[in-house]
Amino acid sequence: MKAEIISTGTELLLGETLNTSAHFLTGKLSSLGIEVDYHTTVGDNPERLEQVIRQAIGRTDLIITTGGLGPTVDDLTKELVAKVLKLEMELDPSCLEQINQFFGRRKAPMPMNNEKQAYFPKGSKILPNPIGTAPGAIIEINGKTVIILPGPPFEMNPMFDNYVWPELQQTIEPTDERMYERVLKVFGMGESAIEEVLADLMSFPNLSMALLAKRAEMHIRMVSRSSYSKSEEAEDVLNQAEKEIRRRLGNKVFGRDQESMVGIVGQLLKNKQFTIATAESCTGGLLGAALTQEPGSSEFYLGGVVSYSNSLKQGLLGVSEKSLLEYGAVSEEVAKEMAKGIRSTAGTDLAISTTGIAGPDGGSEQKPVGLVCIGLATPEGVQAEKIQLYGERESVRQLTVQAALNRVRLHMLNIERRLQFGDG
Numbered sequence: 001m002k003a004e005i006i007s008t009g010t011e012l013l014l015g016e017t018l019n020t021s022a023h024f025l026t027g028k029l030s031s032l033g034i035e036v037d038y039h040t041t042v043g044d045n046p047e048r049l050e051q052v053i054r055q056a057i058g059r060t061d062l063i064i065t066t067g068g069l070g071p072t073v074d075d076l077t078k079e080l081v082a083k084v085l086k087l088e089m090e091l092d093p094s095c096l097e098q099i100n101q102f103f104g105r106r107k108a109p110m111p112m113n114n115e116k117q118a119y120f121p122k123g124s125k126i127l128p129n130p131i132g133t134a135p136g137a138i139i140e141i142n143g144k145t146v147i148i149l150p151g152p153p154f155e156m157n158p159m160f161d162n163y164v165w166p167e168l169q170q171t172i173e174p175t176d177e178r179m180y181e182r183v184l185k186v187f188g189m190g191e192s193a194i195e196e197v198l199a200d201l202m203s204f205p206n207l208s209m210a211l212l213a214k215r216a217e218m219h220i221r222m223v224s225r226s227s228y229s230k231s232e233e234a235e236d237v238l239n240q241a242e243k244e245i246r247r248r249l250g251n252k253v254f255g256r257d258q259e260s261m262v263g264i265v266g267q268l269l270k271n272k273q274f275t276i277a278t279a280e281s282c283t284g285g286l287l288g289a290a291l292t293q294e295p296g297s298s299e300f301y302l303g304g305v306v307s308y309s310n311s312l313k314q315g316l317l318g319v320s321e322k323s324l325l326e327y328g329a330v331s332e333e334v335a336k337e338m339a340k341g342i343r344s345t346a347g348t349d350l351a352i353s354t355t356g357i358a359g360p361d362g363g364s365e366q367k368p369v370g371l372v373c374i375g376l377a378t379p380e381g382v383q384a385e386k387i388q389l390y391g392e393r394e395s396v397r398q399l400t401v402q403a404a405l406n407r408v409r410l411h412m413l414n415i416e417r418r419l420q421f422g423d424g
Contacts (some may be wrong), residue, residue: 001034003029004060006052008067008077009151020153021066028160032049032060032168033178044074053084057144067151070133071113074223076146081125082121089119099133118140127163132156138167173227182238183256184216184245187406194218197248204239215395216402220245254409261405262290268412269300278304279317280339282356282372286401300347317341330355330367330382335375343377351377352404358396372400376407
């Protein structure tokens with residue numbers, strides 16, 4: 001089955017809104033073995049949208065539209081699909097009642113123009129939208145399937161998962177080929193270095209591998225294909241490849257698929273019932289923000305200090321004037337004292353500190369832009385490491401956060417290893 005995704009909305013063409021829906025849908029369809037041949041983005045122009053719909057229906061088996069289901073006069077996706085398919089528009093009373101109830105829950109009368117959202121091409125299978133006022137629809141006619149979805153991702157994504165995905169799964173035959181995907185996440189190695197280590201795996205039977213550079217990490221995307229009835233064959237290929245990659249890259253591999261560095265660090269801390277505090281300079285609170293984005297972070301994160309100035313480093317964290325004068329704020333010595341100071345103040349098991357030159361100004365020959373020092377205070381003592389990062393200011397800051405989290409991850413893994421082998 002071939003598919004085309006049509007995204008409507010002038011805001012997408014103007015770059016005001018990122019088209020995350022096309023990315024989401026392509027991934028979902030690909031995992032079902034449905035190939036997406038075209039992404040088409042069109043503004044809120046009825047003539048051009050009609051042309052795009054006609055073109056898609058003429059060349060594709062499955063068409064998914066997003067957007068254009070609102071109550072205003074320029075929301076015409078359903079109407080134009082009906083025109084192209086030569087179907088009448090009909091009022092769906094149950095949809096109208098649901099829209100009325102939506103406004104009723106907000107103690108507001110339903111505007112008359114919202115009634116438009118309860119009309120659909122004749123023969124549509126309606127897809128409920130409990131989050132908003134724009135239901136979706138599935139239309140099957142003349143061997144073609146048109147799926148109409150709302151534009152906002154917080155409405156579109158659950159509608160697809162809850163109603164469209166089960167419908168598409170029913171169309172899959174046991175002999176149909178499906179794509180099975182796995183992503184390994186790496187920190188501390190660049191694309192060329194990873195490729196050099198894994199070069200021979202690129203020709204692994206029934207395995208395609210791609211390296212994807214993200215701002216603060218690398219992803220190794222592996223794909224294997226098999227029929228639905230023989231899915232274990234693809235899973236075996238992915239398992240073997242993952243095992244070999246982990247053997248070669250070691251603890252540079254920090255996660256898989258939806259796992260994140262901060263999520264893994266949080267889980268490691270919770271498993272050991274450890275607490276942590278932060279002392280930040282160049283990251284300006286990003287490290288604390290990353291830790292608190294995890295549900296249940298109050299179990300392990302007690303708080304932190306953002307000490308941009310030397311005076312606050314001295315007053316709040318106990319960094320000595322001697323260290324600041326002799327080594328400078330961006331130094332391993334100051335990073336150690338920052339971590340030690342916040343750990344003492346917060347009374348935590350661990351403390352992590354960051355200090356560096358994020359740029360674009362402030363660098364020197366001895367301390368160039370991108371130089372970062374990370375301190376880690378533990379019950380066993382205080383360590384610090386100096387790393388040189390590259391990129392624009394925000395990249396340096398994000399990489400520093402990831403490096404700090406990775407330092408905590410490695411420390412926690414080392415504790416687990418010592419306990420496992422009885423040497424600590």
